[in-house]
Amino acid sequence: MEGMIAMAPRGTQGLAEELVDNHLLPSRSEADGTHRRLLEVALLTFGERGFHGVSVRELAAAAGIQPSSMYAHLASKEALLMELVMLGHEEHRDRLRAARDSAAGDPIEQIRSLVRAHVGFHAEYPLLARVANRELHALKPARLEKVLKVRGESEQMLQETVAGGVAAGVFSVPDDWLAVAVIGGSGIRVADWWNPELGYTVEDVEETYAEFAVRLLTERRE
Amino acid sequence: MEGMIAMAPRGTQGLAEELVDNHLLPSRSEADGTHRRLLEVALLTFGERGFHGVSVRELAAAAGIQPSSMYAHLASKEALLMELVMLGHEEHRDRLRAARDSAAGDPIEQIRSLVRAHVGFHAEYPLLARVANRELHALKPARLEKVLKVRGESEQMLQETVAGGVAAGVFSVPDDWLAVAVIGGSGIRVADWWNPELGYTVEDVEETYAEFAVRLLTERRE
DNA sequence: CCCTTGCAAACGAACGATCGTTAGGCGATG
């Protein structure tokens, strides 16, 4: 923290080292410069202490600017949250979409592909996933509605794939919806423990979770 | 909300109807009167909008007293959170303990029992589980440490049971730790969607999740 | 080559509101 050479205009202190190689945000985000820096700083702090646990002054300080300067880049603190939440939800949905479309036909390959994408997203962007999942309460109703629409599309893909597999006689479960809850829920939770130092690669986790999902959906033959 | 007759000393508005039959808190909590009411009100609001999203003025108003009167019952807002978090963690651990001990010997029955307890807790006390799981960032280090100790005991039970089943040749998984992550994580997530109006009984969900856990831990024979 | 003009991005100061908490008093209960 001390002795750092400023890397941003007018100097920057704190957090900077975490942002150097930044893959905090998916590449779909076109934000750059100070705007991008604010997104990254918000992601790190909101992810740790929640939207209401971080002040505008702290965000600004971490980004190396004055609180008032934020408002040249953003309409409000809530708009900053919305940007992160939407970014996360859209990235997640698009990954699921691509995964599903790449494995049409065979339900087993399709669910494997979906689970890999689902888990992969939560392992690659754990902070984004956390903010997107648990800070929705801070969004105004109109914004929340837009987010939930995207979320619904993602849920629907899992639901349809499981239902399709059941209809095709490949899957057999006590309850479709609960199966999706387990598969979806366990993947979401990856964002809460994922850490490269645990020794797993993202691919390890994706593959193992996909295997578990298939086991869960298929009945034992004895 | 309107036309309500006050049921608490000096009148109470809002939230009260949710507290009437209250099974919000496990019976292990000995708090009563205003103290209990504050716990319940904190649970409802923290559960929805997070610790930092709720002010002491709002807590007091919902409990039907003045903000300053809270401090006759509680040392601080953070202490109120600590009480909830600890309550949740201890109840969860004790339920797991009882479940494990009631089914010693057979790994399959043991994991079934543990999963039922794990899921049951999150379905019966979803708000408590949510607060206990995601508001830890607001606790001071000393308090956090105490909580994590309890959490560790719970994790250990799942971990040991899975490892025991693997050692006995009953379970077979690509990775012990990831299996526990899936089983534990999916159960925790129940607290985020559980709602009696979905049409499932708690027992339904417990039983189905237990079945899924067994499927996940046992290999297909083909 | 200097100088002006324009503009985006940052600044310091301050707004009213709300934050968690404390002090001291008052009325009912036992």
Added chain:
DNA sequence: CATCGCCTAACGATCGTTCGTTTGCAAGGG
């Protein structure tokens, strides 16, 4: 008459946001 539960009032700090101003750079004309 002491204790308990609640009250009113207020403390200093911090909240999200707005204001008017200053800074630094790039383009264009003399």
